[in-house]
Amino acid sequence: DAGITQSPRHKVTETGTPVTLRCHQTENHRYMYWYRQDPGHGLRLIHYSYGVKDTDKGEVSDGYSVSRSKTEDFLLTLESATSSQTSVYFCAISGMAGGKEQFFGPGTRLTVL
Amino acid sequence: ELKVEQNPLFLSMQEGKNYTIYCNYSTTSDRLYWYRQDPGKSLESLFVLLSNGAVKQEGRLMASLDTKARLSTLHITAAVHDLSATYFCAVALVTGNQFYFGTGTSLTVIP
Numbered sequence: 001d002a003g004i005t006q007s008p009r010h011k012v013t014e015t016g017t018p019v020t021l022r023c024h025q026t027e028n029h030r031y032m033y034w035y036r037q038d039p040g041h042g043l044r045l046i047h048y049s050y051g052v053k054d055t056d057k058g059e060v061s062d063g064y065s066v067s068r069s070k071t072e073d074f075l076l077t078l079e080s081a082t083s084s085q086t087s088v089y090f091c092a093i094s095g096m097a098g099g100k101e102q103f104f105g106p107g108t109r110l111t112v113l
Numbered sequence: 114e115l116k117v118e119q120n121p122l123f124l125s126m127q128e129g130k131n132y133t134i135y136c137n138y139s140t141t142s143d144r145l146y147w148y149r150q151d152p153g154k155s156l157e158s159l160f161v162l163l164s165n166g167a168v169k170q171e172g173r174l175m176a177s178l179d180t181k182a183r184l185s186t187l188h189i190t191a192a193v194h195d196l197s198a199t200y201f202c203a204v205a206l207v208t209g210n211q212f213y214f215g216t217g218t219s220l221t222v223i224p
Contacts, residue, residue, distance in 0.1 A: 031210055042117075042216040043214040044214070045211055048210060101146065102212060104148075104155045105155060106154075106155050
């Protein structure tokens with residue numbers, strides 16, 4: 001299995017508070033992604049990174065920011081959490097070789113009250 | 114933006130039967146992926162299809178890709194209960210690094 005960890009795995013927070021989710025990889029893959037998964041929507045891309053300090057927006061980026069200061073870490077920040085951001089968040093990584101297959105982390109379940 | 118549609122969204126089938134899940138996408142692509150997700154778990158990669166006419170098989174699952182029709186299929190042969198899960202297809206653009214997912218097909222295999 002690809003070496004991807006996410007922390008925390010579960011979090012409950014209140015509306016208006018900042019939240020940071022961490023994704024850590026040991027595979028030295030170039031690309032890292034943050035998705036959210038909601039019933040009826042599949043997985044939707046929030047932000048992705050194609051290298052250290054290189055990031056781009058996905059289709060549902062409003063209300064989220066990211067940072068990647070090291071190859072192995074990709075942080076997702078909710079500056080001021082809202083109830084609509086209650087979701088399961090998955091990190092994924094992808095290399096340069098072959099078909100750029102994505103490997104997924106275990107997920108973080110976030111509840112915003 | 115690339116749109117990916119899967120059907121059916123829900124599938125209940127008896128053990129031993131065959132069925133096909135369809136994945137249609139809206140823009141030219143030659144990279145198609147199938148994933149499996151068990152309840153409360155992460156996504157597990159099943160197949161990577163990288164060219165027109167590609168066919169891959171693993172056990173009772175077979176995936177194919179027709180880039181001209183913008184269609185991929187996941188065929189289930191002689192279903193068993195262990196195949197119960199949600200299956201997602203995902204498409205990546207020919208250029209670029211974004212992946213677009215279908216909404217998933219929830220498969221329940223009934224003994």
